[in-house]
Amino acid sequence: MHGLHCAALCATLLCPAPLLAATVFRCEDPSGHITFTLQGCSEQQTLKLQAANNPTPGSGKPVPLAKAGKTPRNKARTNRPEPVVVAEKRDGCGDRVTGSARRTAIIKEEILGGMTRADVESALGTPDKVSSQNGQTRYHYRDQQGNSRQISFDEAGCVKGKR
Incomplete structure (x- = not known):
């Protein structure tokens, strides 16, 4: 019975705790493409360390949403471009039924x-x-x-x- 308790204790200690934050590699290639990875970057990419924080819901201070700036009513109407229809769905039957x-x-x-x-x-x-x-x-x-x-x-x- 003592061996079973010891094995359970060892198994508990060997199980990693859930990670709430980690450090990942931020790799950027010469063309500007960015990749985030845990394995590291290739020789052609520049390496930066990136902190990734993933808190559990309700564990911290709420983050306020961004506030949209106000635009004048008349300016918003005059600057809108006309919508452009790129493609329309055709039913193959001459669109006789709306x-x-x-x-x-x-x-x-x-x-x-x-x-x-x-x-x-x-x-x-x-x-x-x-x-x-x-x-x-x-x-x-x-x-x-x-x-x-x-x-x-x-x-x-x-x-x-x-x-």
């Missing part, structure tokens, strides 16, 4: 011409049967009452309908 109309139709489980296959599956779920003929695909649905419904897609995967 975002709000698409969402409303999906919620109401309605299908509109120009919807994509993903839109139809969002509205009605996975089809019971899929058939293809001459590059055109049809989704077949059947509900619990036995009613059937077919949705036809063109070659681009868009619901056929009025243009």
Whole structure:
């Protein structure tokens, strides 16, 4: 029994205490790229020691948030550049169904011409049967009452309908 207590004491002493602060190497290469590491820097990098402090929450004085400087109202409006749209998402079906109309139709489980296959599956779920003929695909649905419904897609995967 005494040996077990001694082994437990040794194991406790050998376990390191959790580190709340450590010193790490701050390595900067000639191009200005900075790396923080515990292993040291290569010969081409300049070495500086960096203190890293990670206090536990609630263990110290709270740090106040930065305060934004006030800008005059009229100056803020005149200096704003116009927003530039870099890219827009296209649905591949000519964007015939707008975002709000698409969402409303999906919620109401309605299908509109120009919807994509993903839109139809969002509205009605996975089809019971899929058939293809001459590059055109049809989704077949059947509900619990036995009613059937077919949705036809063109070659681009868009619901056929009025243009």
